[in-house]
Every structure is written in structure tokens, then in C-alpha cells.
Amino acid sequence: MAYARHQSFYLRDKWLSKGLRAVKHNKRFFYIEDSFEKIGLGKNMVEALKYWLVAFKVIEEILQDGQKCHKLTELGEVIFNHDRVLQYNSTISILHYNLVTNSDDQSTVFDWFFNVYKETSFKKDDLLNSFKVWVSQRETKEISDKSLKRDIDCLIQFYSKKANEDDPEDVTFCPFYRLKLLNIEPSASEREKINKTSPAINxxxxxxxxxxxxxxxxxxxxxxxxxxxxxxxxxxxxxxxxxxxxxxxxxxxxxxxxxxxxxxxxxxxxxxxxxxxxxxxxxxxxxxxxxxxxx
Structure with missing residues (x-):
């Protein structure tokens, strides 16, 4: 199982497009030392971007001429050609599904939250404690609390970090909030209530x-x-x-x-x-x- 491979960075707006274009142009992009300068992101952000692209199953690692590199998967090609800026919820929904199915143990917390965790209304610290218990029952080695907390923080931001309507240049939101799978009830305390919500079919x-x-x-x-x-x-x-x-x-x-x-x-x-x-x-x-x- 995998934990905190996202470097604490949820997927930002336009990141998917940046990553797909980079791999399409250069299969060795994520192995280039100055790749972060070419794409305009920090080093840790580039590592997070690579993680998300693999977890979404839109790129895959291959060997070419004895060197590790990446190529777009068939799904990656479809998205690259038709919706790499994630304009349509259908694309986001498919990528979400790939996180939940957790192929090759890339996205454990998403699998656990949607497939295993049964509560529909909870506080963040309760969610974290439940995740810790579940992980401890399945791992033979100890996983740091810090890594598990990062996973829970990232998960919540992934589905709740909305665009700032007052700032058209805001790029810190996550497009997955549009699926309306989570709702956070405002609270003056840090123990705000989080709800799993049932979106409309559309x-x-x-x-x-x-x-x-x-x-x-x-x-x-x-x-x-x-x-x-x-x-x-x-x-x-x-x-x-x-x-x-x-x-x-x-x-x-x-x-x-x-x-x-x-x-x-x-x-x-x-x-x-x-x-x-x-x-x-x-x-x-x-x-x-x-x-x-x-x-």
C-alpha cells in the first residue's frame, strides 16, 4: 500500500494538461534534472504531478533503449486529445474512478475512503483516527502518523478546494470539487463537519x-x-x-x-x-x- 506519495500537493488546475504535454513532448521528462524549471513548478510539485498522472493511469513507466521513461496510456491519449484541461466532468469522474480502484496500490487512502469507510458524516480527526486503525491492522511495518495525516488532508482538499470566484487567475483549486462528493459545513472551530454527498447523475x-x-x-x-x-x-x-x-x-x-x-x-x-x-x-x-x- 502507498502513503503520501503526493508530497502533500493535491492536483491543481491545469496540472494534468502540463504533465500530459510534457510527457508527450519528452518521454524522459520526469527524469530530467531541471524538469521543474521547464514546467514552471517546484521540485516537490513535479514529483506530485508524476504521482497523480501514474495514479490516474494516464501515463505509464516503460523502458526505452535501456532507460526509464513514460508514455501516455490509451486513456491518456483520449484525454490529451479531447479534454486535457478537464473541462468536462466526465473526464474528472473517470480519473476519480481510477484513484478509487487503486491499481498497483497507488492511491490507498482513496480506495479506503470510498470503498471501506462507511460513515457519511464525520470530523477530520475522527476520519484520520479511523484510517490509522485500518492501516495498522493491515501493515506489518509502522506507517508514520505524519504520512497518514497528509493523506487525509490531501483527500479532503481534493474534493473540496473550490475556485475563488473573486479571482479569475486562481490556480490553487482542485477541479475534482466539481464532482460534489464532499461537503464541508462551515465552523468556527477546527472540528468542522464533513459529509459524503450524493451528486446528480449529470x-x-x-x-x-x-x-x-x-x-x-x-x-x-x-x-x-x-x-x-x-x-x-x-x-x-x-x-x-x-x-x-x-x-x-x-x-x-x-x-x-x-x-x-x-x-x-x-x-x-x-x-x-x-x-x-x-x-x-x-x-x-x-x-x-x-x-x-x-x-
Missing amino acids: DISVEALYYTLLDYCNKEDIRLLSIDEIINKKNMWGKTYNLSRNKIIEALNRLTNHEIYPITYVRTNNLDYINVPSISAIQFLQEEHGMEVRV
Whole structure:
């Protein structure tokens, strides 16, 4: 499991675009000594940027001519060509999903918070204490409290650091606040209440929900999935996006009307299932954006 690899820096506005363009231009960018000067960020910020790009699964490390370097993944290519400035919530929702699925143990705190932690209303110190207990039960070596606190601080800022409406040049906000997954109730004390919130379907986007559904089914090698699984299973809509049963049904009903890949309902043993088309998540996304599809 991984902790505090973000150097305490949540993703800032335009960082994703900077990182993708840098790797696209030079696969060795993150191994260049003065890369921070070329991109206009501090050294620790550049390390954080590399971490986020890997955790989002938009770049991957490869060996080329015996040297370590990075290249854009297929998802990275789609985002680079169509939404590298994160204009659309569908892109942000897909990147959020990749954090929650925690591939290769890159983003432990996100996996824990959305898939494991059951409280919906809490104070920050209570959240931190719960995370410490969970980590201590799973790690054979001691993880510093400082690292765990950094993870919790970063997690909260990630979904709550809004743009300053009075400053159009503000670049310190995190675009992920637009998903409306967290709400902080103002308080004069440091023990302000934090709530997991259930966003509207359009805040997440049906496109992103379909992408995550296809990705989940392909990883699990299934085509038939019950609605209860979509609500309750790890990495599925109910946990990943805090969605209620009613909102999940609303999204599924919309997907039955998809022009090319409609899902279908199946009733088996008095349970409602959906049948998902046999197409990869990335192929679906490429087709949605009119890109050449790799089969």
C-alpha cells in the first residue's frame, strides 16, 4: 500500500494538461534534472504531478533503449486529445474512478475512503483516527502518523478546494470539487463537519458511469451484473460516486437508450440484472470521441 506519495500537493488546475504535454513532448521528462524549471513548478510539485498522472493511469513507466521513461496510456491519449484541461466532468469522474480502484496500490487512502469507510458524516480527526486503525491492522511495518495525516488532508482538499470566484487567475483549486462528493459545513472551530454527498447523475455524467461499468465488467470477466452489486460492490457506482439506488436506476435507464451500446435488463430468480455489451471501456470512450479504435 502507498502513503503520501503526493508530497502533500493535491492536483491543481491545469496540472494534468502540463504533465500530459510534457510527457508527450519528452518521454524522459520526469527524469530530467531541471524538469521543474521547464514546467514552471517546484521540485516537490513535479514529483506530485508524476504521482497523480501514474495514479490516474494516464501515463505509464516503460523502458526505452535501456532507460526509464513514460508514455501516455490509451486513456491518456483520449484525454490529451479531447479534454486535457478537464473541462468536462466526465473526464474528472473517470480519473476519480481510477484513484478509487487503486491499481498497483497507488492511491490507498482513496480506495479506503470510498470503498471501506462507511460513515457519511464525520470530523477530520475522527476520519484520520479511523484510517490509522485500518492501516495498522493491515501493515506489518509502522506507517508514520505524519504520512497518514497528509493523506487525509490531501483527500479532503481534493474534493473540496473550490475556485475563488473573486479571482479569475486562481490556480490553487482542485477541479475534482466539481464532482460534489464532499461537503464541508462551515465552523468556527477546527472540528468542522464533513459529509459524503450524493451528486446528480449529470455531475458525474452518464458517459463516465458507462465507462466504469464496462471497466468493472471486463476486469471481473462478466457480462451479467445485478443492480445490488452496482449499489454495494467495491469500485461500483454506489461506493465510488456515493450514488443512491434511485440515482443508479436513473442512470441505468438512460443507458438502455444508448444509441450504439444499449444495456438490457434481465430478471433472474426475482433479482434484477443488467446485461452489458461486450466492448472494452477504452474502446467505448474512443468511439464516443470519434477516435480510431484499436481492436
